[in-house]
Amino acid sequence: MSITEQESAEMKVVGTRISRPDGVDKVTGRARYGADLMLPGMLQGATLRSPHAHAKLISIDTSRAEALPGVKAVVTRDDFKDQPSEIVAAGELPVNYRDVVRNMMAREKVLYDGHPVAAVAATSMSVAKKALKLIQVEYEVLPHVINVVDAMKPGAPILDENLRTQGDESAPDTPTNISKRVQTGFGDVDAGFAAADIIVEREYDTEPVHQGYIEPQACVASYTEDGHAEIWVSTQGHFLIRSFTARLCGLDVSKLKVTPSEIGGGFGGKNNVYGEPIALALSRKAHRPVKMVMSRNEVFRATGPTSGANMKVKVGCTRDGKITAADAVLNYQAGAFPGSPVMQASMTAFACYALENVRVVGFDVVSNRPKVAAYRAPGAQVVAFGVESVMDEMAKKLNMDPVEFRLKNAAKEGVKASFGPTLGPVGLVECLEEIKSHPNYSVPLGPNQGRGVASGFWFNIGGETCVNMNLSEDGTVALMVGTPDIGGSRASMSMMAAEALGIDPKSVTVSVGDTNALGFNFLTAGSRTTFASGKATVEAAQKMILELRSRAAKIWDISVDAVVWEEGEARPASSNAGDFEPLTLAELAKKAPKTGGPIAGHAETNVQGAGPSYASQVADVEVDPETGQVKILRFTVAQDAGKAIHPSYVEGQYQGATAQGIGWALNEAYIYDENGRLENPNFLDYRVPVASDLPMIDSIIVEVPNPNHPYGVRGIGETSIIPVTAAIANAIESATGKRLLKLPMSPPEVLEAIEGNA
Amino acid sequence: MTKQHVTTSINGDEIEFLCETEQTLLDILRDELQFIGTKEGCGSGDCGACSVIVDGRLVCACLMLGVEAQGKKIETIEGIATKEELHPLQQKFIDHAALQCGFCTPGFLVASKALLEKNPNPTETEVRYWLAGNLCRCTGYDKIVRAVLDAAQEMRGASA
Numbered sequence: 023m024s025i026t027e028q029e030s031a032e033m034k035v036v037g038t039r040i041s042r043p044d045g046v047d048k049v050t051g052r053a054r055y056g057a058d059l060m061l062p063g064m065l066q067g068a069t070l071r072s073p074h075a076h077a078k079l080i081s082i083d084t085s086r087a088e089a090l091p092g093v094k095a096v097v098t099r100d101d102f103k104d105q106p107s108e109i110v111a112a113g114e115l116p117v118n119y120r121d122v123v124r125n126m127m128a129r130e131k132v133l134y135d136g137h138p139v140a141a142v143a144a145t146s147m148s149v150a151k152k153a154l155k156l157i158q159v160e161y162e163v164l165p166h167v168i169n170v171v172d173a174m175k176p177g178a179p180i181l182d183e184n185l186r187t188q189g190d191e192s193a194p195d196t197p198t199n200i201s202k203r204v205q206t207g208f209g210d211v212d213a214g215f216a217a218a219d220i221i222v223e224r225e226y227d228t229e230p231v232h233q234g235y236i237e238p239q240a241c242v243a244s245y246t247e248d249g250h251a252e253i254w255v256s257t258q259g260h261f262l263i264r265s266f267t268a269r270l271c272g273l274d275v276s277k278l279k280v281t282p283s284e285i286g287g288g289f290g291g292k293n294n295v296y297g298e299p300i301a302l303a304l305s306r307k308a309h310r311p312v313k314m315v316m317s318r319n320e321v322f323r324a325t326g327p328t329s330g331a332n333m334k335v336k337v338g339c340t341r342d343g344k345i346t347a348a349d350a351v352l353n354y355q356a357g358a359f360p361g362s363p364v365m366q367a368s369m370t371a372f373a374c375y376a377l378e379n380v381r382v383v384g385f386d387v388v389s390n391r392p393k394v395a396a397y398r399a400p401g402a403q404v405v406a407f408g409v410e411s412v413m414d415e416m417a418k419k420l421n422m423d424p425v426e427f428r429l430k431n432a433a434k435e436g437v438k439a440s441f442g443p444t445l446g447p448v449g450l451v452e453c454l455e456e457i458k459s460h461p462n463y464s465v466p467l468g469p470n471q472g473r474g475v476a477s478g479f480w481f482n483i484g485g486e487t488c489v490n491m492n493l494s495e496d497g498t499v500a501l502m503v504g505t506p507d508i509g510g511s512r513a514s515m516s517m518m519a520a521e522a523l524g525i526d527p528k529s530v531t532v533s534v535g536d537t538n539a540l541g542f543n544f545l546t547a548g549s550r551t552t553f554a555s556g557k558a559t560v561e562a563a564q565k566m567i568l569e570l571r572s573r574a575a576k577i578w579d580i581s582v583d584a585v586v587w588e589e590g591e592a593r594p595a596s597s598n599a600g601d602f603e604p605l606t607l608a609e610l611a612k613k614a615p616k617t618g619g620p621i622a623g624h625a626e627t628n629v630q631g632a633g634p635s636y637a638s639q640v641a642d643v644e645v646d647p648e649t650g651q652v653k654i655l656r657f658t659v660a661q662d663a664g665k666a667i668h669p670s671y672v673e674g675q676y677q678g679a680t681a682q683g684i685g686w687a688l689n690e691a692y693i694y695d696e697n698g699r700l701e702n703p704n705f706l707d708y709r710v711p712v713a714s715d716l717p718m719i720d721s722i723i724v725e726v727p728n729p730n731h732p733y734g735v736r737g738i739g740e741t742s743i744i745p746v747t748a749a750i751a752n753a754i755e756s757a758t759g760k761r762l763l764k765l766p767m768s769p770p771e772v773l774e775a776i777e778g779n780a
Numbered sequence: 781m782t783k784q785h786v787t788t789s790i791n792g793d794e795i796e797f798l799c800e801t802e803q804t805l806l807d808i809l810r811d812e813l814q815f816i817g818t819k820e821g822c823g824s825g826d827c828g829a830c831s832v833i834v835d836g837r838l839v840c841a842c843l844m845l846g847v848e849a850q851g852k853k854i855e856t857i858e859g860i861a862t863k864e865e866l867h868p869l870q871q872k873f874i875d876h877a878a879l880q881c882g883f884c885t886p887g888f889l890v891a892s893k894a895l896l897e898k899n900p901n902p903t904e905t906e907v908r909y910w911l912a913g914n915l916c917r918c919t920g921y922d923k924i925v926r927a928v929l930d931a932a933q934e935m936r937g938a939s940a
Contacts (some may be wrong), residue, residue: 045874048882049866051817051857055883058816147807148800234917236821236829237883286819286883287917318822509880509918670877674919678880681920705826705915713908713921 035521036733039670042513043532044284053284056240056256057315064242065094065143067301067314068150070157071324072132072139075390075698076166076179079128079159082140086156092149095307096157097300098140099129102270112262112293115396121359123270125393126299132161133181133358134390135699136323141297143304143312166390166698170355171332173199173389181358181388199388201360206368206441207381214347214379218338222415225334226408228747228765229691230327230355233397234682234710237286238321243301244311249273251305253280253298258288258506259545263298264537270299271306278302281536282506285546289682290396291326293545322703326395327692328404329355329362335371335408343420345431348372348440352384352405357393362386363401366481369441370402370744371409373479374428374450374636376437390698396547398679399480399740403686403747407765410476410748415761424475424752425458428638433479449662449726450477450636456660456722457638463658470645471655472757477638478744482737483548484629487555488541491519491562493570493621497608499523501559502535504543505551509678509739510671514552515559517667518733522563524590525607541626549737552667553728554629560732566623573617574605631730637661637741639680641749645757650773652688652754654715660722664736673721676742680719683746685711691766788849790815791859799846806830806841808849809856817857817886821915828914831887831894832856838894840913857886860893868938869893869931876927880918888914892928900936904929 047053084096105119123129128137140157144150165179172178180197187193190203215221241255251273257263260280268275285292297314305312316325331354338347350371354362364384371382397403417427432454433439435447457463457475467473490502501519505511512532520527544550567587574592575582584599585592591604605613614621642656659676666672689709693701702708727734747765755761760775783798790813797812806823809815809832821829823842830841833855860867869892872878879885888911895902895910902910907928908921916924 039877041874042877044882045879046866046870048879048885049870049873049889050861051815051886053882054816055819057810057820060811060814148802234915235881235883236827236915236917237819237881238821284883285881286821287881289917315820318824318827510877668877670923671880674877674880674923677920677922678918679920682917704824705822706824710915710917711920712912712915713925714905714912716908716921718922718925719920 033521035517035527036665036667037669039668040513040517040527042510043516044507044512055237055286056283058283059242059254061242061244061311064311064313065145065308066147066150067141067143067304067312068147068154069138069297069300069320070140070154071320072128072135072137074132074161074163075135076164077132077161078164079130079132079139080162081160083158084140087142087153090149090153090156092145093142093153094310095143095304096140097303097307099127101303102127103272115361115363115400117361119269122266122295125359126270126295134392136320136392138324141300141304143308168389168391168694168698170330170353170387170389173387174353174385181390200385201356201388202386204365204368204384205382209379211347211349211379211381215338218346219341220416220419221336221338222412222419223334223336224408224412224763226763227332228330228404228407230330230391231686231690232322232327232708233289233291235287235289235291238316238318239292239296239325240315241298241301242311242313243298243305245302245306249277251278251302253278253302254283255280255298256283256285256292258285258292258508258547260506261504261537261542262545263295266295267299267302271302279536279538282534285506285508288508289398290400290547293396293547294326296325318705319703322708323700324392327392328397328400329394331355331404333405333408335412337412337416339416339420343422343427343430345375345377347379348375348377350382350405352382353387354384355391355394356386356388357391358388359393360386360388362394363396367401367405370479371405372440374433374477375431375440376433377440380440398682398743402478402480403683403744406476406478406744407747407751410745411751411761414474414752425454428477429454447726447729448634448636449724452724452726453636453638453660453662456724457640457658460658460722462640462642462656462720465642465656467642470647470757471642472753472755473640473642474749474752474756475638475640476745476748476752477636478741479634479636480549480741480744481634482553482632483550484554484632485544485550486542487558487629488543488626489555489558489562489624490540491566491623493566493611495611497606497611499530501530501532502539503532503555503559504535504540505546505555506534508546509675510668511551511555513671514667515555518556518559519563522560523567524588549739550632553632553731553735553737556735557629557731558625558627561625561627562623566621569621569623570610573610573614573621576617577605577613578602633664633728633730633736635662635736635738635741637745639745639749641753643750643753643757645754645772647776650769650776652767652772654684654717656717658720658722659742660724661738661742662724662726662736663738664728664731665725665734666723667733667735669723672723672738675738676721677719679740679742680746681711681716683743684716684750687747687750687765687767689766689768784847786847786850788851789853791855801847803846804842805844805846805849808846809841815856815858819883819886828891829884829887831890831914833890833894838891857890860889867893868934869928872927872931876923876930878919878923878927884914884916888916888924896932896935900932902932
């Protein structure tokens, strides 16, 4: 199955801008999110969290809380069985069950400010909060470490005495905070640098940033006395919530039904379990449903920011602008437990370039911060700040236009990617050409204004996917997918189903099925949903079409091969097949009881063939020389979508990713005090971009079809966040002549750079 | 604890409720009265997801106590559409794809309605500054701002 230009021209639904099917529910307030479910007898859960960055948990006395009227259950570490070390895939990052149970509820030690210590369920939130204050916890406070470089030093406070560095034979057999060393690359980097005329080498630092979804984590768990349970939850992957919660609570997987609510943003931060096993354990004790809703403070202190990092990037180049070698060392924060996206960072670091000599060494480092979670293109956005800044500096030294420099070295079809495989058709050159010819790239700049460009790469993924498509008796279609709809995917699914069946997308109703309704589905993550659930949807439609043709063949008493499916109806393949009036979907649906019963199509598959997506961007900024404030004047994004099923929502992904990148570049950071307590766990002090901070974001959809998807889809959710911080850093350099090596580039930092002697 | 009796008006209906003195208007709307369209994103007045209109003023329901609703007229997202049709802002948000996850959408719609009642012909900059109290993490605001400007234009045409 591959797309051709002719097929593309013939598509009737794909590429249009229909109204999304969940739109009315969401503009009227009807849509139900994680905190919106109310059940009879439901209790309110609340969590007691560590005020310390690092401490031994000596004792927890819950007796006074349990005695408070209205308190129905209290749980601590003693209510969860310990888990052996076992690493499993969880979205875009692997996790270890031994760590998952400890992150959900502290056991031997608390490892960060906000680490859960106990939880209560009570008849009201005010009673629950009073109960938390009655729980007495004895801590032995230990020295802590926040900064990644400090955590790697000999003599640093050790989080886990059993931790040894994996992947480094030279590492001593002594406790360490460095959990892993990874290395990627090929060629001879030393020879490459020897052949270079110009070398640029820089060191960069970035701070952790939070995904910042507006809906805090929320769930309702209900356990019944016969060992069955249900969870309603805002998540990117309800099948993984089921796996983890069943494991942590000791349930048979099939006895736990998890239903995904509408999800109020995730960006990778809702890939993991947090309160779900706690809510279920409370419900098991209380014999009543328990709702757990995080406050914003809890979201910031205890759910996944992404890694901050320290990194060194070195690139060598000939005088005529050909890169001869690229080298990087990446030190990534993992938070309190191992598992940063440093491998993805290593693989993507130089993926925009055709290289002969490349090496990236990465270290995964624990410190007294919340365990990092995936965030939109995890790992790639952090390293791109360094790499794309160095590339800009190199272009300046060469006196080359930065787009021309990137074009001269661009990764393209047939090139051995810096992470190993040879690239198929990809759209980086097309993105760069779009940026070069866009009006944004030639608008004259005024005083204190500057322009920067940068590029980014993301893999995209497929994965386990299961969908059901049922034909209703009136000829309408009910499609059930298992990937939560985080940004309009029910619209794209209805469009792909309609395109395949030859019907109006309004005749297709898409829902997200619970864990009992479908086989295992991997998360909504890795830009996989429209690609993978879409590919499975088309496969299901094709199976249904085969069944529809066979029903028509039965009615006409001819061979199924003599029936074709065109424009939503069965037709004789030719006049030789017989002279029959076409049978529409509605007619075949009506006759279904007499031709063999219900008509359905389904697909259960591990989807392969994800198409990588490249993006290039240009940012125009104005720097206030008095305050150091950076204003974004213009921003243009070009990203390869493969094929945009619904262009408006593709543009929306590019714009949203860019806005997140702008926050990362200019404002957002986790700030800790000397005791390791988070100082800005709220939206006032952790400032995400607001409408008045941003201009319109011009989005260019490049379409280099993915040959492994029936309509050419690649996956579009992540790439556009990757280049943003470097594009802005490069624009600030263009405006001020000063190169910033640290994120965020907040007014004090920019002002210091302008006024400093550097 | 002693609960207070409060009589108020929500979307034109007279409503009575009992309220703990520490409960916010947001707690009352969501947990006691099941007006779940009003969302809690922060509980500190920083995100605007709980925007409601109280006696014509835009407020964050999380920053107002339930008891303060006594004798007030409150409008929530549930009261924006008429029985027959969506409010032009609601329709334009759908037409312009101005929502992705949709969680901030009720707050944006209520805030935008309050804007257009004060200023039927806002500039892009005025829209951006008025909506600066509402956080959206999905869209980058581009399509939201376009939807509000388009709705304003349509509403001016309808009232002309």
